[in-house]
Amino acid sequence: MGTTVIVLLTLSGAAVYFMTAEERARLVRSVVAAVRRAVRAAVENSPSDEPLEELLHARTGRPIVTLLLAAINVLVFVLMVLGQGALGDPRTLIEWGGNYALRTTNGEWWRLLSATFVHAGLLHLIATMAGLVPLGLFLERAVGRVTFAIVYLGAGVVAAVTSLLTTSPTSVSFGASGAIFGIYGLLLASLLWVLIGGFAGQISLNWAKRIGAGAAVFVLYNFFTDHLADASEIAGLAMGFAAGLVAARDVIEEKPPVLRAAVVMAAAVVIALGAALPLRGISDARPEIASLVAVEERTAAAYDGAVAKFRLGHVPSKALVQMIERNIIPDLQRARTRLAGLRGVPSEQAPLVTAAQEYVRLREQSWRDRVQGLLKSRMEALRKADLSERAALEAFEKIRPTTPEDHPTGG
Numbered sequence: 001m002g003t004t005v006i007v008l009l010t011l012s013g014a015a016v017y018f019m020t021a022e023e024r025a026r027l028v029r030s031v032v033a034a035v036r037r038a039v040r041a042a043v044e045n046s047p048s049d050e051p052l053e054e055l056l057h058a059r060t061g062r063p064i065v066t067l068l069l070a071a072i073n074v075l076v077f078v079l080m081v082l083g084q085g086a087l088g089d090p091r092t093l094i095e096w097g098g099n100y101a102l103r104t105t106n107g108e109w110w111r112l113l114s115a116t117f118v119h120a121g122l123l124h125l126i127a128t129m130a131g132l133v134p135l136g137l138f139l140e141r142a143v144g145r146v147t148f149a150i151v152y153l154g155a156g157v158v159a160a161v162t163s164l165l166t167t168s169p170t171s172v173s174f175g176a177s178g179a180i181f182g183i184y185g186l187l188l189a190s191l192l193w194v195l196i197g198g199f200a201g202q203i204s205l206n207w208a209k210r211i212g213a214g215a216a217v218f219v220l221y222n223f224f225t226d227h228l229a230d231a232s233e234i235a236g237l238a239m240g241f242a243a244g245l246v247a248a249r250d251v252i253e254e255k256p257p258v259l260r261a262a263v264v265m266a267a268a269v270v271i272a273l274g275a276a277l278p279l280r281g282i283s284d285a286r287p288e289i290a291s292l293v294a295v296e297e298r299t300a301a302a303y304d305g306a307v308a309k310f311r312l313g314h315v316p317s318k319a320l321v322q323m324i325e326r327n328i329i330p331d332l333q334r335a336r337t338r339l340a341g342l343r344g345v346p347s348e349q350a351p352l353v354t355a356a357q358e359y360v361r362l363r364e365q366s367w368r369d370r371v372q373g374l375l376k377s378r379m380e381a382l383r384k385a386d387l388s389e390r391a392a393l394e395a396f397e398k399i400r401p402t403t404p405e406d407h408p409t410g411g
Helices: 002-017 022-043 050-057 062-083 090-095 113-117 121-142 146-166 175-196 205-224 231-247 256-279 286-311 317-340 347-376 379-397
Strands: 171-173
Touching: 002 347, 022 256, 062 113, 062 146, 062 175, 090 171, 090 379, 121 146, 121 175, 121 205, 146 171, 146 175, 146 231, 146 286, 175 205, 205 347, 231 256, 286 317, 347 379
Parallel strands: none
Antiparallel strands: none
């Protein structure tokens, strides 16, 4: 079953990637229409003759926040489909607001919230809607719009911060799983108070079936994509449950006071952000490594061209020496300074930086040996230059595959 889901995800992503603009537009219209029909059916087919339904309707009315959240998720997905880049490409996910430590911790903290509206594919979006809409249509009216929104968004932020703390800084996290687990936590706490109060008989079987069906789709998707019960989702669930324990104590008798949930979630968000502050200023070493690779390729090509002219007698050996001393070595010295100035490099990039620094040291020495060999015109000195150059280029091979691609981790 898990293999089947992975294959379906891969095929759907490939299909969207190779679609024409017109085909993508038709897909978007179909998705929007399907979501609209599902929401309309869920709202209109509610059993109004049930006491619980009458209570919910009298307490809050229409679940505006749920529908708004669903609409935003669908809208962002539509824009991503119509935009440039493959949906599952980390660069696309980052562009649309994915939670990426190297950007988030360098001033773009809004990504902690925007990431909850970013999805990597159609199945991902469907699973999100399945988890959000049936539960939201019920729970928002039970606890109130503001409380529901506070818990959803607060749990999403806490989950995003947890992802920063527990995953690689070069990974991209996205999706609404943490936020949705937050409102499932709120539901569990509310049900706990209902059972403690002896009001279990008021639980609607029809609503239980709807919420259960949506939860099954949502949980199974996360399970088969290996995102179920990761640290961020557990954090979202725990925050929602804690907010529910405080806010939903009298949920059967009255709409929970907004202030209770707000205080709990505000405290959780502040604590989470406080834990994330030490991550500020994380540096991505890979652009600097890529620049260093470009320096090697450019200077080596320029020198080889000058050597070809030297062999034809068009330039003297002094011109080669001047090129090395005035252009090549200064380029390497500037690269060495930039590498030394990197701060907050992720631990998994530290070996790459060390290898780059070793390459610069060896390469600079190899060029200095080359200068001595050219000035003295002695084969022994030139052989020494060849040996030091070989050692430098062996070090260079360790950094040539510049950057491991960012990998998505969202749910």
